[in-house]
Amino acid sequence: MIYFDHAATTAVKPQVLEAMLPYFSENYGNASSIYTIGQQSRAAVEAAREQVASALSCLPREVYFTAGGSESDNWAIKGAAFANRKKGNHIITSCIEHHAVLHTCQYLEKQGFEVTYLPVNEYGEVSVEDVKNAIREDTILITIMFANNEIGTIQPISEIGKIAAEHKILFHTDAVQAVGAVPINVKEMGIDMLSLSAHKFGGPKGIGALYIRGGVRVDNLVHGGAQERNKRAGTENLAGIVGLGKAIELATADITTKSEKIAAMRDYIMNGILTKIPYTRLNGHPTNRLCGNVNISFEFIEGEGMLLLLDMNGIAASSGSACTSGSLDPSHVLLAIGLPHGIAHGSLRISLGEENTMEDADRLLEILPGIIDRLRQMSPLYEEVERGE
Numbered sequence: 465m466i467y468f469d470h471a472a473t474t475a476v477k478p479q480v481l482e483a484m485l486p487y488f489s490e491n492y493g494n495a496s497s498i499y500t501i502g503q504q505s506r507a508a509v510e511a512a513r514e515q516v517a518s519a520l521s522c523l524p525r526e527v528y529f530t531a532g533g534s535e536s537d538n539w540a541i542k543g544a545a546f547a548n549r550k551k552g553n554h555i556i557t558s559c560i561e562h563h564a565v566l567h568t569c570q571y572l573e574k575q576g577f578e579v580t581y582l583p584v585n586e587y588g589e590v591s592v593e594d595v596k597n598a599i600r601e602d603t604i605l606i607t608i609m610f611a612n613n614e615i616g617t618i619q620p621i622s623e624i625g626k627i628a629a630e631h632k633i634l635f636h637t638d639a640v641q642a643v644g645a646v647p648i649n650v651k652e653m654g655i656d657m658l659s660l661s662a663h664k665f666g667g668p669k670g671i672g673a674l675y676i677r678g679g680v681r682v683d684n685l686v687h688g689g690a691q692e693r694n695k696r697a698g699t700e701n702l703a704g705i706v707g708l709g710k711a712i713e714l715a716t717a718d719i720t721t722k723s724e725k726i727a728a729m730r731d732y733i734m735n736g737i738l739t740k741i742p743y744t745r746l747n748g749h750p751t752n753r754l755c756g757n758v759n760i761s762f763e764f765i766e767g768e769g770m771l772l773l774l775d776m777n778g779i780a781a782s783s784g785s786a787c788t789s790g791s792l793d794p795s796h797v798l799l800a801i802g803l804p805h806g807i808a809h810g811s812l813r814i815s816l817g818e819e820n821t822m823e824d825a826d827r828l829l830e831i832l833p834g835i836i837d838r839l840r841q842m843s844p845l846y847e848e849v850e851r852g853e
């Protein structure tokens with residue numbers, strides 16, 4: 465099988481699994497207990513916190529473990545909204561965020577908050593000018609994703625961070641797709657809160673973290689015990705935390721070399737598809753995009769059919785985000801960059817990872833034209849176009 469769906473999830477790296485294994489049935493102590501195996505667990509949790517902090521260039525005590533990207537997004541946004549309710553009730557976000565952000569904002573609207581959903585340009589970029597113009601007296605939070613999970617576009621995070629700081633407004637970014645692909649320094653970039661998720665960069669599922677800059681007040685999302693310095697209740701997911709620490713250390717080491725290698729494969733696939741197959745268009749920015757993201761629309765095609773035929777040829781890819789496949793609505797991201805419904809339906813996302821090779825890329829380029837041709841032969845619209853009607 466050739467796996468081209470790293471934006472949906474990744475395999476746990478062998479070194480990560482190896483680091484985690486002792487923490488299931490040997491070193492299983494509760495990190496909050498005072499006896500030796502409890503204290504060993506505590507040390508492992510704190511070592512992982514340092515690994516995350518060093519990957520983001522923040523302090524260990526600014527890192528809080530959560531159950532993944534969705535929880536981190538929910539916590540950052542609801543936590544900041546409820547903690548700052550007296551200051552104001554306006555939030556700025558973009559219309560291409562992950563549903564973990566969009567649905568949280570929609571929930572907050574029901575609670576009386578006002579949300580501005582900024583548009584994006586044809587490449588999926590948020591305009592810094594638009595952010596500036598959307599700021600009001602009562603704006604308490606700006607939440608803009610670092611990089612988009614469907615089309616890979618990277619946002620002007622440092623510029624937005626600067627504007628947020630000038631206006632003393634909190635700035636959160638969903639960096640779930642960016643960690644391990646783009647170098648991140650939360651201090652230099654003016655980020656107050658950042659969400660990440662281990663399973664997107666070689667760690668296990670169900671574990672993530674939220675960076676909260678020291679001094680930033682956010683209400684708790686999960687209430688209960690005193691874990692995570694009283695901010696996030698629940699017995700620590702020990703093995704998961706150890707796995708997250710190891711995975712982020714590996715993912716952020718030699719990040720420039722690795723991402724350049726992956727970007728070369730990305731460009732090879734992108735150019736290969738766009739030149740070999742007619743009636744195609746690239747979604748997202750041609751260069752300002754995640755090193756592993758290719759997203760291309762094929763006219764006269766249904767995405768689902770394309771995915772099934774690719775799967776029959778041993779290639780796993782996606783037609784949008786995993787959450788939207790299975791539903792008939794076209795992706796909100798593709799609609800936001802101006803694709804008509806029909807074309808948005810025929811989109812293919814190839815997301816590359818470290819273990820992909822140029823042979824994988826060649827195999828895709830060998831298989832795909834035939835698949836597209838076969839599907840187009842079944843399209844009455846395509847037939848008309850071919851006959852020149």
Ligand SMILES: *Cc1c(COP(=O)(O)O)cnc(C)c1O
Pocket residue numbers: 471472531532533534535537562564609611612613638639640641661662663664670672
């Ligand atoms: C995958 C993803 C999430 C959700 O993370 P989970 O750990 O799966 O909850 C949030 N935002 C983005 C951009 C993602 O790609």
